[in-house]
Amino acid sequence: MYLQVTNLKKSYGTGEGRQEILKGVNLAIEKGSTASIVGSSGCGKSTLLNCIGGLEVIDDGDIQVGGKSLKGLGKRELGAYRRDSIGYIFQFFNLLPDLNVRDNIRVAERLTDKPMEYGALLDQLGLAGIERKYPNQLSGG
Ligand SMILES: Nc1ncnc2c1ncn2[C@@H]1O[C@H](COP(=O)(O)OP(=O)(O)O)[C@@H](O)[C@H]1O
Ligand SMILES: [Mg+2]
Incomplete structure (x- = not known):
């Protein structure tokens, strides 16, 4: 399982x-699959995603991504x-x-040493043709 x-x-x-917002959540998601997390407002969906995203420190349990645990990672890691x-x-x-x-999009290029195929990425995201527009000229989606 990837996640x-x-x-x-x-x-x-x-x-x-x-x-206590998350009271013992278990979840497994395979690489390449799509999952939706559904629940009433305030039930903890964003909290869960913030934990998986490494933005919140968790109290207990574990999160593993690609076989690696987030537990015990320092700020830099x-x-x-x-x-x-x-x-x-x-x-x-x-x-x-x-x-x-x-x-x-190109901001990401400065943050990583991985090569970025800008043109392919634009096509993949369905953004070709609107690359000169500013965020306030676009729909949220
Ligand atoms: N940084 C925070 N500090 C204190 N309480 C928070 C914080 N973030 C979220 N909460 C509380 O945690 C609960 C879950 O919030 P959240 O994860 O945003 O829910 P959802 O995304 O499912 O609507 C809510 O009661 C919210 O008020
Ligand atoms: Mg939310």
């Missing part, structure tokens, strides 16, 4: 205000994990408003 989440626990706050091993689109997508589509 394996085992007995994941995550709470926010301390003392009286402590709220988590940064490398986020840069090299995972892609994440936020609900509020955090595109750079002053850069057009082309330059928003």
Whole structure:
């Protein structure tokens, strides 16, 4: 299994205000497959994704991606994990408003030493033809 989440626990706050959001989540997703995480507002979907994305430190359990555990990774290693091993689109997508589509994509080139096929990527994403537009000229999708 490519992504394996085992007995994941995550709470926010301390003392009286402590709220356990994820109470032992198990999840396994195979490489190349598509999964939807569905649940009522506030049930912890974003919290789960933030944990998998290495943006939140977990309280208990484990997350393994490609056979490697995120447990015990330091700030620097988590940064490398986020840069090299995972892609994440936020609900509020955090595109750079002053850069057009082309330059928003090309920011990634500066962050990685992996080769990037810009033209192929544009086709794959269905963005060919609108590469000069700015985020506020596009639909959210
Ligand atoms: N950074 C945070 N600090 C404290 N509570 C949080 C934080 N992020 C989320 N929560 C709380 O955790 C619960 C789950 O939130 P969230 O994961 O955003 O739910 P969903 O994405 O399913 O709507 C909510 O009660 C929310 O208020
Ligand atoms: Mg959410």
